[in-house]
Amino acid sequence: MNSRRKVAVVIGTRPEAIKMAPLVLALRKHADKLETITILTAQHRKMADDVLALFGIVPDHDLDIMTHGQSLFQTTARLITRLQEVYVREKPDMVLVQGDTTTTFVGALAAHYLRIPVGHVEAGLRTRDKHNPFPEEMNRRITSCLADLHFPPTDTARDALLAEGVDPATVHVTGNTVIDALFHVLGRKTDQDALLPDGPDPDRRWIVVTSHRRENWGPPLESICEALLELRDKYDDVEVVYPVHPNPRVRETTDILLKGKERITLIEPLDYLRFVHLMNAAHLLITDSGGVQEEAPSLGKPVLVIRRKTERPEAVTAGTVKLVGTEQADIVREASALLDSDSAYQKMTRRHNPYGDGRACPRIVQSILSGWNLEG
Ligand code: UD1
């Protein structure tokens, strides 16, 4: 009789691909006990494909659900029916979802409808504001309600779960798998010059920018763009390098305000390897991304977070990440403080890893194995 258990890893967007890829590789090391299958919903098409290719992962199922400018309703509806089909066919013993996207919560919901146990990677992140970030705060809270195993990255995230009444026996603090992914990529031999995009002047100080959050669409993103223009005007040795998220709601603003402007280099999203090298080459990062907030402290790069609230307080407490909101004046003031003062800058460059040590994936695998009495 085949006593192997089947684990289905569900991946939808770029950050899920980055954070799940090292876990897929770690699960596959236990092929004698675990059969690991990957289900790519392709909520993101190209951006998720690029990551999986980088890690050498070919999905077992590709649901290809992305449409251009998709709404939350379209994504949710397409996901629930397609996931039902593939779960029914594969009959996994456990479904693993990651983070707080629509793929995450629908992946967990569809598993629950079929009474398949759910493991939630990067559990317990909270702002406690249902509209910030939107819709992610509710996606992850709903996922926590549905999950049977919870893998919070930090003690803060674990405490949030316990405060909500989650059974402590089901909660395992592991670190964030993004640090496993980052170390995987940093360990790869690369020609750094070839990796950096054409255009930006290497002798300038680069401000690397990313922004995509729904709550920043429209006026907040406009004021972020105005802040970047003001910083460019104020400092003639500064260049803004901005890989623009392909969401049309983001591009309608960046195209109008930033396209073709001197010392503002707008580029297509970079594959993960090149983006990590871009972060390494940056002087300063300005972002609303969750993943970038987690990676930058490992690289010793100061981060200004253009959001009103963060569910990742650890690096803010450690002093390497600062929450600056989305007002033009606030962004310019905080960036100027770092561009003007070497000592203020140095204080934010301490390398540390509040989010993980690069061993989160083996810890998750061990928890799963021991839950099934398969360790040893
Ligand atoms: C999604 C997640 C968000 C996550 C973010 C990471 C939801 C509701 N949102 O937001 O939590 O932080 O991904 O980036 O789950 N597109 C492409 N090519 C791609 C990817 C996206 O063209 O490879 C465009 C398409 O027009 C697509 C649109 O971006 O319809 C939006 O994608 P979607 O996943 O709905 O939302 P994001 O804003 O990317």
Ligand code: UDP
């Ligand atoms: N990233 C990337 N290429 C880019 C911009 C970002 O590979 O051009 C990586 C980044 O290093 C991080 C992840 O994408 O690991 C973050 O994804 P995103 O900001 O889209 O989502 P979030 O983390 O906010 O959910």
